Amino acid sequence: MGTGKRFFHSTIYPVGMIKQLFTNLLAASAKRAIRRDKPFIIAITGSYGKxxxxxxxxxxxxxxxxxxxxRATRKNYNNEFGVPFTVLNVPAPGKDPLKWLRILLRAVWVGWGFGHVNARMLVLEMGADRPGDLNWLVRMAPPDISVITAVAEAHSEFFGTLDDVAVEKATLVRRLKKGGVVVLNNDDPRVTAMRKETECEAHYFGFSEGSDVRVVTTEPSVITDAHGHFLPQGIQLRLEIDEREERVLLKGTIGRPQAASAAAALALAKQLHVPVRQAIERLEKDYHGIAGRTRVIPGIKYTTIIDDTYNAASPATVISAICDLAALPLLGTQRKIAVIGEMRELGEYSEEAHRAVGLEVAAKGIAYLVTVGEGGRLIAAAAREGGMDTMQIKEFDTSPEAGIYLQGYIQTGDVLLAKGSQGSRMEKVVKELMAEPLEAPFLLVRMDDEWQRMG
Structure with missing residues (x-):
């Protein structure tokens, strides 16, 4: 996380010193502005789903x-630079020195009382690559409400154990303002255990009994095309809120994680006295998932792509996506194809995690598996061990190779899931297969100039 070293390169001063000076100035400015203008702060963290x-x-x-x-965090700018960018209402500058200069001037202007935050409420995504990251962020922006989505193996090479990850995520619970509220995922025991970390009011969301906003069922929303195939369009949720049943249709995205995100949003909106029906109508109108998170994209040959390519920081997220693919109703000759890249930053969990994914693909009866990278080979091997025929599996070193191969292999009506870690660059598979590739800059992740220069 954080901004790369190229901008901070100096022959006089060490890179770390320059970066720390920038970080400290941004944090101090954001902190001063928050103390003065007192916006209501909602902070969200978790190993995935943030x-x-x-x-x-x-x-x-x-x-x-x-x-x-x-005002909410743009994209996933959730680190020591991204959080103050949101507070100060400035765009990410990339590697442009002039843009960085403007940001520093803006930081001084707002932080020292010449300008204002200009928001009554900030919705801040907060991420952590290493222990202590969240403590830095909440000192800058102490939350009135904290939302915890999950604890999983993401970034385990820096944290060691899942308990270490949980301790870091619980920072947002321990550092709540007096009289604050915590909103917890009721499906994750490590998250619900965080209730003990605070005397503040707690509320729960999820699929489990006892949730304030409970997802009772999820069903894919599909239409039938001219070829007689089912095309996924979204997901229909049946919720239980205050012992009342509510239905929510999320368009353009599928999956249990999206259902959990909607439930979390409604649980929080309730605490802020937003009428439930109004919050639901807003979600149905404007929430279509975000780039690279189980977004439904039309593919060539009248296929459908489930684009989940943003990241695969935890095997739990990959397995969840595979289960969502398996649950889709299909007709006739339609096939389900999983295109999965390796998972990174898993440390000692890596081999076990990749094997778990491969076994899940085999167990769910997916018609065809395409893997990318060294970790992908572990997934493929485990799928074979799980009973999947060798003829149903194809392995590639890179995502462009996989995409070009699939252009010739897929057939009308196929539904493909694409997922993998950022480093696997699985969005390149989606770009090769999407029906409207000119829409890629608007629909896919990592389409900006900086990522494109990286190859």
Missing amino acids: SSTKEAIAIALGTREAGSGV
């Missing part, structure tokens, strides 16, 4: 409506 939950919360609170006064 960005989708942040987006759902912001929409449920009306951020898309003029004059709402709600």
Whole structure:
């Protein structure tokens, strides 16, 4: 996380010193501005699901409506630079020195009282690559409400054990403002255990009994095309809120994680006295998932792509996506194809995690498996061990190779899931297969100039 070293390169001063000076100035400015203007702060963290939950919360609170006064983290800018960027309302500068200079001037201007935060409410996504990252962020922006989505093996090479990850995520619970509220995922025992970390009010969301907003069922929303095939369009949720049944249709995205994000948003909106029906209508109108998170994209040859290529930081997220693919109803000759890249930053869990994914693909009866990278070979081997025929599996070193191969292999009606770690660059597979490749800059992750220069 953080900004790369090229901008900070100096022959006089060490890179780390320059970066720390920038970080300290941004943090001090954001902290001073928050203390002075007192915006209401909602902080979201978790091993996965942060960005989708942040987006759902912001929409449920009306951020898309003029004059709402709600500002949310752009994209997934959730680190020591991204959080102050949101507070100070400035775009990410990339590697442009002039843009960095403007940001520093803006930081001084707002932080030292010449400008203002200009938001009554901030919805801040907070990420952690290493122990202590969240403590830095909450000192800058102490939360009134904290939302915890999950604890999983993401970035385990820096944390060691899952308990270490949980301790880091619980920082947002321990550092709540007096009288604050915590909103917890009721499906994750390590998250619900965080209730003990605070005397503040706690509320729960999820699929489990006892959730304040409970997802009772999820069903794919499909249409039938001219070829007689089912095409996934979204997901229909049946929720239980205050002992009342509510239905929510999320368009353009599928999957249990999206259902959990919507439930979290409604649980939080309830605490802020937003009428449930109004929050649901906002989600149905404006929440279509975000780039690279189980977004439905039309593919060539009248196929459908489930684009989950943003990351695969945890085997739990990959297995969840495979289960969502397996649950889709299909007709006739339609096939389900899993295109999976390796998972990175898993440390000692890596081999076990990749094997678990391969076994899940085999167990769920997926018609065809395409893997990318060294970790992908572990997935393929485990799928064979799980009973999948060798003829149903294809392995590649890179994502472009996989995409070009699939152009010739797929047939009308196929539904493909594409997923992998950032480093696997699985969005390149989606770009090769999407029906409207000119839409890639608007629909896919990592399409900006900086990522494209990286290859």
